[in-house]
Amino acid sequence: MVKDTVNRKRAKVVTANVVSDVEKELHISDKIFQAEKPTGTDNHQKGWFCAAICSDGSLFMDEADTPVRILEILSGAVIAWVDFRTSDFEKDARIAGTLLGFSDQLISSLSGESRLLYEDLNTEMGLKLPSIQIRLHEHPDVQTHTTLLLLRRNLILTIHPMDVDRRFSRLRRYSSKVLQKIPIDASPEDKLTVLLIRIIDQNNDRNFEHLRQIEEHGDELNKRLMNPETPRTILGPEIYGMKHALISYLNALWETVDVLHDVRYGDAEVLSDNTRLLEQVGLLAEGCKAANRSG
Secondary structure, three states: OHHHHHHHHHHHHHHHHHHHHHHHHHOOOOOOOOOOOOOHHHOOOOOEEEEEEEOOOOEEEEEEOOOHHHHHHHOOEEEEEEEEEEOOHHHHHHHHHHHOOOOHHHHHHOOOOOOOOEEEOOOEEEEEEEEEEEEEOOOEEEEEEEEEEEEEOOEEEEEEEOOOOOOOHHHHHHHHHHHHOOOOOOOHHHHHHHHHHHHHHHHHHHHHHHHHHHHHHHHHHHHHHHOOOOOHHHHHHHHHHHHHHHHHHHHHHHHHHHHHHHHHHOOOOOOOOOHHHHHHHHHHHHHHHHHHHHO
16 A cells, blocks of 8 residues: 555656656747637637546546646546647647657658658558638638648547638537447447547538538629620639639548548558448548539
8 A cells, every 4th residue: 555655656746747848848838838819709719629538438528728637638548539729830730749649750751841641650640631721802712721630549639720710619519429429349449430530521521611612602703704794804813713722622622532542441550440430431532522523
């Protein structure tokens, strides 16, 4: 009993020292430990979010400005999703990934100018998904941002810039139900794959919504094309802008298809080899292809 007490005290000291070192490295007053509060309609959504099923079967779900509590929860989680939004994606993605225990090799392979969309290192893996944004001016301005997913046995970490719309706000809200629907007796690989499918599906849904914006703008452009009084000097740039927006959008969808193909056929160790689950991944890819054909 005395020995156990001593060990627990030592563990607390070690944990405190680790957290202290992390705080020094990340400068608590800086962006990652004191995540910037979004502005406008997003001001209710904090930078860090975690939903997890703990080893005792209890559910944890919380938003925070710092990841301190989240780090404590992850050590005893059976399955967990952590979402992080940042205004400095290139810098903070690397720090956040390292903080949550992912290797520098994995993060570096998917960071910066790397064109890799999928990396599998057996015990951990990473994906890059395009998150599409559209700003409507004279013509649609399609902007593609990166959503980075880092995975290991019991955790999926998503990192995306604040420039992206509230991509996972709905999933944050209902994540407890998503986790509770995962069978308790499922293998760790099956659990992780079910959660991954749900996250990718949410990202795809938001991307598809932006296709509707392009289609609506296209309808307005067609009306102007049918009007003989519309100046050609106006129509030329608008037609070019419309085509450019559509090409940018379709390129982003094809990137998603490529990632989903790798997920389905890549035989990653941390993901399931269950045929039914892999077929669901295939259906996500087919949905993207169908959107491409409609575009």
